[in-house]
Amino acid sequence: MRILGISAYYHDAAACLLIDGKIECAAQEERFTRIKHDASFPMNAIQFCLGYSNTKPSEVDYVVFYDKPFLKFERLLETYLAFAPRGFRSFSKALPEWIKDKLFQKSQLLHDLNEHIDENVNWKPRLTFSEHHLSHAASAFFPSPFDSAAILTMDGVGEWTTTSVGLGEGNRLTIEQEIQFPHSIGLLYSAFTYYLGFRVNSGEYKVMGLAPYGTPKYAGLIKNNLIDIKTDGSFALNLHYFNYCTGLTMTSEAFHDLFGGKPRTPETTLEERHLDIAASIQAVTEEIVLGLGRAISLQTGARNLCLAGGVALNCVANGKLARAGIFDRLWIQPAAGDAGGAVGAALALNYQLLGRSRVVSSSDEMKGAFLGPEYVQSDIEQRLLACGARFNVFEESQLLTKTAEALANGRAVGWMNGRMEFGPRALGARSILADPRSPTAQRELNLKIKFRESFRPFAPSVREEDVKEWFDLSETSPYMLLVGEVAEHQRIPGNDSFDKVSGLDKQAVQRSTIPAVTHVDGTARIQTVSRDLNPRFHGLLSRFKEMTGCPVLVNTSFNVRGEPIINTPEDAFKCFLGTGLDVLVVGNCFLEKSEQTVVSPGPHHELYALD
Structure with a gap:
């Protein structure tokens, strides 16, 4: 079949x-x-x-x-x-x-x-x-x-439904409850995405990343005016403040008056007010998700919960739901x-x-979400040669050593290995990697390689068996969909300079021994890497640990701002040439930027519209 x-x-x-x-x-x-x-x-x-x-x-x-x-x-x-x-x-x-x-x-x-x-x-x-x-x-x-579980879906809107609660058992599932358009947690979050100057259906994760720089001082304003959150976890929006039912924008003039001005023009300076608004809608979203979780647990008695829909990509809310202990296990x-x-x-x-x-x-x-195309070694070599690439071919052990050495020496590595990931996260098949111990890597990756906003955080990939030594996470997170705190003993104590800065200046303060993956609130969006799901990436983490004592790497998607994640060896080589990447690894091919004779036609990020 x-x-x-x-x-x-x-x-x-x-x-x-x-x-x-x-x-x-x-x-x-x-x-x-x-x-x-x-x-x-x-x-x-x-x-x-x-x-x-x-x-x-x-x-x-x-x-x-x-x-x-x-x-x-x-x-x-x-x-x-x-x-x-x-x-x-x-x-x-x-x-x-x-x-x-x-x-x-x-x-x-x-x-x-x-x-x-x-x-x-x-x-x-x-x-x-x-x-x-x-x-x-x-x-x-x-x-x-899970053989049986409750199911929570949350997004902008499907046909009519915006939020649904279901029950799954064996080979059957039933939808038990629904919240319908125009009442939508996804559209609420997207309205703030629009208001903060980011693109709807694309920039919601920027709002989530921006939130820890502010304080949720507008959360009460949101709950008192924009949304009525019921004790059973359901909610209703006050449509007076939104324009998506009747107009061509997300928010109304009443919304703008309530928050003190017109929507931010994209790419302009982010003010303190914008950071606080991002923090506020994130806090309200977390409250709604936790309220839905508690209500579902009480109503169904289920001990497992499955999540999907665009709101389920809010890994901060997911992490708080996991830590709340409402369910024994989550799967997203x-x-x-x-x-x-x-x-x-x-x-x-x-x-x-x-x-x-x-x-x-x-x-x-x-x-492991590794469901996409892959390329055999002979095909990789032919494709790279056709691009004019110069490379060495190493057997796996030597390749891992060379790559780990490059990372330990502060070099940024483009890494393409095995089947491409399905979904929005790079999980070690189409990734850009760096040393998480570097206090400058986060800014340099954002500005010189990804060409994106400086406030954007990067995720750590850590060997599954080492996660508890480095992060406060009691479960595996293979899909990078849970945020947890960096372990207390990895934090830098007595750093009172953090309290003396505000806004985006917070990113300059080193918070832990792995500053490149520690967000300003001391958290990280964690990927746990198992030997079974991705043996080569696990092997690279192991080799890096042998050299440095650290089983963690910065892992971000192999692309620039506005570009989809790379697919082919040709995509990888073009991105490598047109960015600040130092090393490229495709299959068993190892490429040094300094050895390339092909010149990039121009900055790679200029090929793509801003997201």
Whole structure:
């Protein structure tokens, strides 16, 4: 049985292939087209899935789309009627697109499958549709290591649902409760993303990273005016302060008056007020997530909780939920946003519709999120030679030693190894690595390699067996979706200079023995690395520990601001040439920047629009 799951036409288009209920491969379209958050029909991702699994298009039994477009059109129409005539402007602009691209999306899907995959296959009887939050819930529960669990999904909006609570047991799940549009924790957070001058559906993680620089002095204002949080964990927004139902922006003039001014113009200076607003919406979001968690625990008695939806990428809230002890265990879908809907749609069809049996894994079924393309050594060498690259080829032990030495000497390394990750996080397959002990690495990586805002934190990757020595984390975090505190004995005591600075100046104060991955509040977004899931990356961490005593590395995605994470050896080489990276490792190929004769056509980041 071969089931192809697809998400597309909104943002983060992706494809996933199940073979006999197992996730064989999955990838986002952006990694092939090099257009960040690409929403187009994922023809490249589908072709990868079919090619990697040696599946002919005619062998695909079902194609399942991750939501129901007609229900989305119904929401648009009913919202207009509810807010008429105030919503006419946005309605009149949206309606032609919805009629053309969304209302008749089944026809569009069939057209795209015929045009881009195989016109000789009769796709119509094979095409079916899931529902948005069912897809999210299925992506959270069915790959999890739990036979039974509660399920919480949170995002902006699907068809109507913005938050759902479900129960999963064996090969079945049911949605028990829903909060519906326009009341949405995801849209609330996105409204503040917009107000702070960042891009909606892209810059929410910037708000999360900015929050620790401020104080949540506006949290009361938010709760007293913008949102009513109920004791059972549910909530309702005061739509007077928002414009997404009736206008073309996220926030209204009343919102701007409440917070003291117009939305920040992108790329302008971040003021103290902006930092405090970011801290405030993050604090309110954490309160909502914890309230939902407590209510779900009381209502269901479940000891395990699965999470998905874009809000489940808020790893700070996840970390606080984990530490609260409300549940024994959490499991979060690593591709929690819309890309993961392709996985969930396929799994929902496999179990919910077809009723196939489910075998629960002791870890999970996402294979470490290493579900994308990989390149054999001979192919890597041919591709790099075609680019004009100069490199040495080493066997693995020597390669790990050379790479660890470079890192210990303060050099920044581009690292491409094995199958590409699925989801927004680089987990040691398409990563930029550095020494976490360096007090200057965080700023240098941001400004000279990633070309992004200086306040953005970097994550640590640590050997799974060493995590408790370095971080206050009682569980594994293979997908970099939990924030925990740096261990107390790794902190620098008596550093009172931190209390004398404010705002973004806080980043200059060294807080721990691994300052490059310690955020200004003493926390880190942790990835635990196991020998089983990623043996080569684990081996590099082990070699670095042998040399330095530190089993931790800075791990950030292999890209620049506005660029999707690299996919191919060619992508890696282009990024290497056009940035401040010192060393590139692709497979067993080791490249020194100083030895390259090919000159970059220009700064790599200038090829991409700012995110």
